Amino acid sequence: MVLLTVAALCSPVVAGDLLTREEALAACYPGAAIEAQRVFLTADQLEKVAALSGSEVPSALVARYVARTTDAVVGRAYVDTHVVRTKRESLLISLTPDGRVRRIDVTAFLEPREYLASEPWRAQYRDRELNDDLGLQRAIRPIAGATLTAHATNAAVRRVLAIDRVLARAGEGP
Amino acid sequence: MVRYIIALVLGTSLVAVDARAESWVGADPAVAAVAQGAPTDVTELERQIQSLTKEVEKLKDEMSRQAGATGAEPDVTELERQIQVLAAEVERLRSGETQTEGVTEDQARALGLAPSAATLYGRDRGVSIAGYGEMLYERYSSEDESGALTGSGAQADFLRAILYVGYRFNDKFLFNSEIEIEHADEVSVEFAYIDYLATESLGIRGGMLLLPMGLVNEFHEPNVFIGARRPETEQAIIPTTSRENGLGVHGSASRLVYRAYVVNGLNGSAFSAGGIRGGRQKGSRALADNLAFTGRFDVTPTPGVFLGASLYSGGSGQGQVTVDGQSYDVRTTIVDVHAQAQIRGLDVRGLYARSWIDDAAALNQYLDLEGSDGVAEEMAGGYVQVGYNVLSLVASTRVSLLPYYRWERVDTQAKMPAGYERGGATLRTLNTIGVELKPIPNVVLKLDYQIITNDGETGRNQLNLDLGYAF
Numbered sequence: 001m002v003l004l005t006v007a008a009l010c011s012p013v014v015a016g017d018l019l020t021r022e023e024a025l026a027a028c029y030p031g032a033a034i035e036a037q038r039v040f041l042t043a044d045q046l047e048k049v050a051a052l053s054g055s056e057v058p059s060a061l062v063a064r065y066v067a068r069t070t071d072a073v074v075g076r077a078y079v080d081t082h083v084v085r086t087k088r089e090s091l092l093i094s095l096t097p098d099g100r101v102r103r104i105d106v107t108a109f110l111e112p113r114e115y116l117a118s119e120p121w122r123a124q125y126r127d128r129e130l131n132d133d134l135g136l137q138r139a140i141r142p143i144a145g146a147t148l149t150a151h152a153t154n155a156a157v158r159r160v161l162a163i164d165r166v167l168a169r170a171g172e173g174p
Numbered sequence: 175m176v177r178y179i180i181a182l183v184l185g186t187s188l189v190a191v192d193a194r195a196e197s198w199v200g201a202d203p204a205v206a207a208v209a210q211g212a213p214t215d216v217t218e219l220e221r222q223i224q225s226l227t228k229e230v231e232k233l234k235d236e237m238s239r240q241a242g243a244t245g246a247e248p249d250v251t252e253l254e255r256q257i258q259v260l261a262a263e264v265e266r267l268r269s270g271e272t273q274t275e276g277v278t279e280d281q282a283r284a285l286g287l288a289p290s291a292a293t294l295y296g297r298d299r300g301v302s303i304a305g306y307g308e309m310l311y312e313r314y315s316s317e318d319e320s321g322a323l324t325g326s327g328a329q330a331d332f333l334r335a336i337l338y339v340g341y342r343f344n345d346k347f348l349f350n351s352e353i354e355i356e357h358a359d360e361v362s363v364e365f366a367y368i369d370y371l372a373t374e375s376l377g378i379r380g381g382m383l384l385l386p387m388g389l390v391n392e393f394h395e396p397n398v399f400i401g402a403r404r405p406e407t408e409q410a411i412i413p414t415t416s417r418e419n420g421l422g423v424h425g426s427a428s429r430l431v432y433r434a435y436v437v438n439g440l441n442g443s444a445f446s447a448g449g450i451r452g453g454r455q456k457g458s459r460a461l462a463d464n465l466a467f468t469g470r471f472d473v474t475p476t477p478g479v480f481l482g483a484s485l486y487s488g489g490s491g492q493g494q495v496t497v498d499g500q501s502y503d504v505r506t507t508i509v510d511v512h513a514q515a516q517i518r519g520l521d522v523r524g525l526y527a528r529s530w531i532d533d534a535a536a537l538n539q540y541l542d543l544e545g546s547d548g549v550a551e552e553m554a555g556g557y558v559q560v561g562y563n564v565l566s567l568v569a570s571t572r573v574s575l576l577p578y579y580r581w582e583r584v585d586t587q588a589k590m591p592a593g594y595e596r597g598g599a600t601l602r603t604l605n606t607i608g609v610e611l612k613p614i615p616n617v618v619l620k621l622d623y624q625i626i627t628n629d630g631e632t633g634r635n636q637l638n639l640d641l642g643y644a645f
Contacts, residue, residue, distance in 0.1 A: 020271070021271070036262070038258055038261040038262055038265065040224050040227060040261075054572075059217070059220055059268070060220070060224060061220045061223070061224070061261060061264065061265055061268075063262075063265045063269075079265070079269060081268050081269045081270065085302060085304045085645075086302045086303055086304060087270075087300070087302050087342075088269070088270040089270070090269040090270050090271055107269065107271050108269055108270035108271040109270075110270050110342065111302065112302075112340060112342075112348055112350055112369065113371060113377070114424075118426070118429075118474070120429060120474065120476075120477055121477045123477075124477050132569030132570060133569065135572075137516070137518055137519050137563050137566040137574065138518060138519075138566055139518075140477075141476075141477045141478025141479075141516055141517055141518075142478060142516050143477075144393065144480060144514060144516070145392070145393045145398075147395075147397070147398065147615060147644075151615055
């Protein structure tokens with residue numbers, strides 16, 4: 001009873017809420033026009049992404065969203081789908097125009113909910129860029145009791161940042 | 175669908191498309207299969223759409239060459255748009271975000287399906303499998319701390335092999351279980367429960383439940399806890415692994431995580447001078463005259479750091495402990511406080527636990543225990559451990575090399591009932607120093623040396639080597 005009372009008194013913001021892509025994009029880029037794109041990475045680009053990110057790239061098909069105002073591109077967002085333990089998770093990883101992480105939203109999580117990474121944990125990635133320090137037991141602290149989720153999320157963020165960088169260098173960025 | 179698209183764009187018949195598919199789209203049999211409408215999985219669909227895109231480019235080039243002769247511009251815009259639509263649908267399908275509608279009862283009847291069969295048409299579901307295990311080699315010192323020869327040797331034990339099996343019925347209900355084989359030949363259910371996700375912050379759980387206590391009882395994969403052997407406090411005071419049958423709630427709110435259950439109590443008839451570990455009923459035909467409440471909360475003020483507390487309290491007499499015609503409840507209460515911080519390569523953990531056993535004197539009479547063999551009124555233990563992954567300072571590696579040290583003190587006879595005295599060996603101190611290597615996060619090799627002393631000077635040091643895995 002005490003535990004339930006304490007839980008009820010806590011902030012209504014609940015760890016681990018799922019959003020749709022549209023809700024997440026609207027929250028991250030309010031007022032911007034969102035263009036959905038499907039990008040196919042070439043074999044050369046796949047190699048570069050794998051080398052930069054340090055992890056396998058499961059698919060050449062990349063879902064990308066470009067957010068624009070009348071003046072400029074205000075950000076890009078990518079969907080990364082991967083396996084956590086044996087079931088899938090999809091993250092919408094939204095970036096700033098210069099390729100830093102702005103926000104991470106969970107749009108699908110098919111494992112038991114206790115393994116879902118909380119919003120405060122995902123917030124560690126805010127303003128991070130792709131470098132060697134972007135990893136667990138480095139700039140990113142682990143999650144007690146959800147090690148596989150932490151590793152899967154970190155690999156996804158590194159992959160998205162690498163894809164964004166490779167596409168920008170290839171002149172395929174907006 | 176692709177056949178129709180291609181036929182429509184090029185103004186030819188489906189028969190012509192089918193007949194010419196292989197030569198028409200080139201030598202790629204997979205693309206031909208798509209043109210003929212052959213079934214395939216999501217990954218294969220992605221590959222085929224990519225191939226189609228390339229074929230469209232070739233088609234455009236070919237048409238441009240032909241148009242060059244006639245002066246007409248080729249137009250495959252519509253085909254490209256439709257391929258993009260297909261790619262969007264495939265990507266959504268892959269993401270796990272799309273949910274197919276379940277089959278209604280009427281639809282199931284119309285399809286001639288029994289209820290179980292009908293569920294196969296429902297929302298995303300399926301079996302989830304994971305597991306962990308470890309092999310432990312222990313080599314004991316040939317003499318104890320007093321110098322007396324012990325004659326003991328070594329032991330190699332496949333300590334545990336665990337299989338997690340879970341099944342997601344739908345968005346609200348799931349089943350989770352852990353089947354354990356200990357010492358290579360003892361099979362048991364470690365937990366098995368149904369979860370109902372009532373809201374985002376509240377779940378209801380029932381079945382065989384891991385008691386939500388300590389740092390190891392719920393999270394005991396070998397790549398998660400430091401040390402080849404679990405802390406003594408979390409074996410003798412919090413008798414890991416504790417699981418009983420029960421029902422309760424769990425959830426999270428902001429930075430707070432909580433679990434609270436009502437379970438069948440321990441069986442006090444199996445308590446001893448060494449602690450309450452023998453009183454675990456493990457959910458197997460458990461005596462349930464006495465129930466117990468157990469719960470915990472943890473607060474995460476910043477990622478990587480949490481602190482919390484847990485409580486267990488309930489009768490352990492189970493209607494069996496009677497002395498001179500009077501029945502005793504043997505209420506058993508365990509409290510622990512704990513904290514853990516993992517910041518960059520540093521890993522620091524600490525825990526203190528204390529237990530109280532009411533009616534301990536009556537229990538000892540019932541069990542016919544005397545002197546220092548008696549069960550205590552109070553037990554206590556605690557440890558502090560620190561480790562550092564030295565390779566976290568090396569930017570380019572994912573390998574972890576973590577030297578660690580643990581100091582621990584356990585007393586299973588901290589306070590004895592009147593008429594009973596403490597035994598010397600029940601207050602022990604353990605100093606553990608070791609190193610663990612994780613070539614990948616899922617595999618760990620731990621090597622440590624434990625210096626074990628007790629008030630009776632019968633402590634034996636030991637060398638431990640543990641190989642563990644989790645997936």
